[in-house]
Amino acid sequence: MKANNIAVKVEGVSRKFGDFVAVDNISLSVNKGEIFGFLGPNGAGKSTTIRMLCGLLTPTSGSGFVGGYDIIKEYEEIKKDIGYMSQKFSLYDDLTVEENIDFFSGVYRVPKEKKKKRMEWVLEMAGLNERRNAITKILPGGFKQRLALGCAILHEPPIIFLDEPTSGVDPISRRNFWKLIYDMSREGTTVFVTTHYMEEAEYCDRLALIYRGKIIAEGTPNDLKQNYMSRDVLEIDVDRVVEAMEVLYRNGIETAIFGSLLHATVENAEQEIPGIKRILEGLNITVNKIEKIIPSLEDVFVTLIEVA
Amino acid sequence: MKFLRIKAIAKKELIQIWRDPFSLAMVFVMPVMLLFIFGYAITLDVNNLTTIVYDLDRSSSSRELVAKFSESGYFTIIEHIDDDKDIDKYLDSGKARIAIAIPADFSKNITTGKNPQLQVIIDGSDSNTATIAMGYISAISELYSQRLKGIKITPVIDPRVRVWYNPELKSRNFIIPGLIAVIMAIIAALLTSLTFAREWERGTMEQLISTPVKGPELITGKLIPYFLIGFIDMAVAVLIGTIIFDVPLRGNIFLLMAVSSVFLFGGLSLGILISIVAKSQLVASQMSMVITFLPSFLLSGFMYPIANMPAILQIITHVIPARYFVAILKGIFLKGSILKLLAMDVLLLLIFGLIVFTVANRKFKKRVI
Numbered sequence A: 001m002k003a004n005n006i007a008v009k010v011e012g013v014s015r016k017f018g019d020f021v022a023v024d025n026i027s028l029s030v031n032k033g034e035i036f037g038f039l040g041p042n043g044a045g046k047s048t049t050i051r052m053l054c055g056l057l058t059p060t061s062g063s064g065f066v067g068g069y070d071i072i073k074e075y076e077e078i079k080k081d082i083g084y085m086s087q088k089f090s091l092y093d094d095l096t097v098e099e100n101i102d103f104f105s106g107v108y109r110v111p112k113e114k115k116k117k118r119m120e121w122v123l124e125m126a127g128l129n130e131r132r133n134a135i136t137k138i139l140p141g142g143f144k145q146r147l148a149l150g151c152a153i154l155h156e157p158p159i160i161f162l163d164e165p166t167s168g169v170d171p172i173s174r175r176n177f178w179k180l181i182y183d184m185s186r187e188g189t190t191v192f193v194t195t196h197y198m199e200e201a202e203y204c205d206r207l208a209l210i211y212r213g214k215i216i217a218e219g220t221p222n223d224l225k226q227n228y229m230s231r232d233v234l235e236i237d238v239d240r241v242v243e244a245m246e247v248l249y250r251n252g253i254e255t256a257i258f259g260s261l262l263h264a265t266v267e268n269a270e271q272e273i274p275g276i277k278r279i280l281e282g283l284n285i286t287v288n289k290i291e292k293i294i295p296s297l298e299d300v301f302v303t304l305i306e307v308a
Numbered sequence B: 001m002k003f004l005r006i007k008a009i010a011k012k013e014l015i016q017i018w019r020d021p022f023s024l025a026m027v028f029v030m031p032v033m034l035l036f037i038f039g040y041a042i043t044l045d046v047n048n049l050t051t052i053v054y055d056l057d058r059s060s061s062s063r064e065l066v067a068k069f070s071e072s073g074y075f076t077i078i079e080h081i082d083d084d085k086d087i088d089k090y091l092d093s094g095k096a097r098i099a100i101a102i103p104a105d106f107s108k109n110i111t112t113g114k115n116p117q118l119q120v121i122i123d124g125s126d127s128n129t130a131t132i133a134m135g136y137i138s139a140i141s142e143l144y145s146q147r148l149k150g151i152k153i154t155p156v157i158d159p160r161v162r163v164w165y166n167p168e169l170k171s172r173n174f175i176i177p178g179l180i181a182v183i184m185a186i187i188a189a190l191l192t193s194l195t196f197a198r199e200w201e202r203g204t205m206e207q208l209i210s211t212p213v214k215g216p217e218l219i220t221g222k223l224i225p226y227f228l229i230g231f232i233d234m235a236v237a238v239l240i241g242t243i244i245f246d247v248p249l250r251g252n253i254f255l256l257m258a259v260s261s262v263f264l265f266g267g268l269s270l271g272i273l274i275s276i277v278a279k280s281q282l283v284a285s286q287m288s289m290v291i292t293f294l295p296s297f298l299l300s301g302f303m304y305p306i307a308n309m310p311a312i313l314q315i316i317t318h319v320i321p322a323r324y325f326v327a328i329l330k331g332i333f334l335k336g337s338i339l340k341l342l343a344m345d346v347l348l349l350l351i352f353g354l355i356v357f358t359v360a361n362r363k364f365k366k367r368v369i
C-alpha cells in the first residue's frame, strides 16, 4: 500500500543482463523529503537500480512506484516528476552554460514567466554567473556537476535521482555539492543519491548498502554502526604498515588500511589489545598507538562485505 | 507534440551544427564538392570516344563529314575499315565504341537532294555514354546539314538517332539534373544519420530520455534544422547546375523547390531512422552510405536506364526514392514538366517519407537498452 509520505517504494526488483543478475531482488522505500543514500562499490548495481527507478530501464521482475506512478506501466509519467543526473556528465559540451539551461527549460516546458528566474537561480546556485557564456566543455568538473544538477531540476521536481554526482570532483566542490543537496532536502525535495564515497554516506538520512546486486544492509548511519557492528574496531598506528598487516593476518586478525593507519575488527577490544601489541613488538614493529574507535561506515561496509 | 520542446530541440541542434566545423563542412561543402567531382568526371568521360569509320562512298562529302566528327573532339577515329565484318570485331573487343558507316550513295543523295543515310553503331554496354554519344552524332550531323543548306541543296542526314529534350546536345544537360537528385539522396540521409547516434555515444541521450520529451517531438525537432540545410544545399546545387554547368531550367523553380522538400522529408527521415537503429556514429554513417550511395547511383535510372535492367533490379528500383527524384528533376529541368505530369512520382516520394518517418518514430525507444 502506498502511504502518503513515501516517495519511492519498490519490491522484489531484479534486472538481468543475459544470464548475469545485475540487481537481485531488491526492496526499498524512500520517505518524502529525505536524503536516501545508495551505497556500494563499482559494479554493485547502483546505476542499474537508479535507471529502473527513472523509467530508463525495464526491470526483469518486481514492482514499485516512484512519485505515485508504477515503474512498470507508467514509466513515462514518472519523468515529469523527477530530475535525473546520470553518472556520466550528460549536458551538451558544445553549448554554452546559458544555452544548456535554455535547452532544458524548453524540454521541461518551464513556463515563460518562470524561465528567466529559473535560469538566474541555476547560474547563482552553480556559481556560473560570470561564466554564463562559456562553452560547457571548458568548465572545471565541480561547475559542470552543479550545472548538470541545475539543468535536471529546472522544473522543480519533487524527487531527484543523482547517480554518483560527486565522482571525480575535488573535495571542496564535493562539500559544496552536498550542501546543495542538503538545502534541497530541507525545502522538501526527496533526494535519492548513489555514491561509493563512504564519508558522503554520513550526510544521508537513510542508507541502503548494495553489494553484487543485493541490498545487504539498510537504515540510518547510526543504525548501521550499531546494529551491524557487534564487534569492536581497533585503530592501530605502526611504522611498518604492510608487515604489520601480514603478521596479524597470519595470527588470524583481518585488517584494512585507512590512510596510514590500520583498522582491525575484533570480538573484544580490551581483551585483545595486549596480544596484538605483543605480536607486533615481537617483530620490532613500533606501535605508536592502538585504541578502540567508533566504527566508521566504511568499517561497517568492510565487515558486511566479508560476511556476504 | 509540444511546440516549446520542438523549438528547443531544433535550436539546440542548429547551434551544434553551427559550432562544429566538421559538420558544417559536411553540410555545405560536401554536396558542392560531389557535384563538381561527378559533374566533371562523368561529363569528361564522354570525350575521345574510340570510333571506326566504314566509308563506302569515299567522296569529298563523306570525308568532310568524318572530319567533322574528329574535329569535334568527342570522337577519336582509330581506324578506317574496308570490311563490314570488322565492325563487330572492333566493337566486341571493346577497341572501338562507335562505328560510323557511310553508305555508297551518300554523296549521290546529297547532289540529288534526297536524304542521305548515315548508319551509326554504338556499343550500348554503357548506355549513359551511348546516349550522350548519340546526342553528339545527331548534333554533328545537324551542323553538317545546315552547312549544306548554305550551298543550295537541303538534305537532312538521318543518323537514326533522336535525342529528345536536349536539343543543345550537351551531355551535362542530361547528367546534372540527375546528379543533383542522386547527391541530394546521399546527403540527406548522411546529414541526419549522426544525430541520434551522436547523443547515444556522448551520453546526452540518457539525460534527454529522462525528461518528459516525446519521441516524435525529438525527431521533428531534429529534422527541422536539417530540412533548412537540405533546402539550402538544394538551392546551391540548382544554382551551380544552371550557372556553372549552364544547364537550362525549363520548368518552374518554385515547383522544383516544393518537390525537393517532399524528397528531403523522406531522405532526412531515412537518416534519422538509420541513426536510431545504429546507435553508433560509425555504424550509422556506414549504413547510410551503403543504403544510399550505390543504389542512388546505379538503380535510380541516373547512370543506366531502368528499362534496360534485369527484371529483378527493375522491381528493386521502385523502393529507391532517388529513382523518383531523378525522374522529377530531369522532367522539371529538361522538359519543363508541370506538377500534373510529376504527380505520381511526387506522391510516391511522399508515401516513402511518411512510411520512413513513422517507422523511425516507432523504433525510437526512450530506454537505455
Ligand SMILES: Nc1ncnc2c1ncn2[C@@H]1O[C@H](COP(=O)(O)OP(=O)(O)O)[C@@H](O)[C@H]1O
Residues within 6 Å of the ligand: A017, A022, A040, A041, A042, A043, A044, A045, A046, A047, A048, A049, B369
Ligand atoms: N547494459 C548492460 N549490459 C550488460 N551488463 C550491464 C549493463 N549495464 C550494467 N551492466 C552490469 O551490471 C553490473 C552493475 O552495473 P551498474 O549498475 O552500472 O553498477 P554501479 O553503478 O553500482 O557501478 C555491472 O557488472 C555491469 O557490468
Ligand SMILES: [Mg+2]
Residues within 6 Å of the ligand: A043, A046, A047, A048, A087, A163, A164
Ligand atoms: Mg554506476
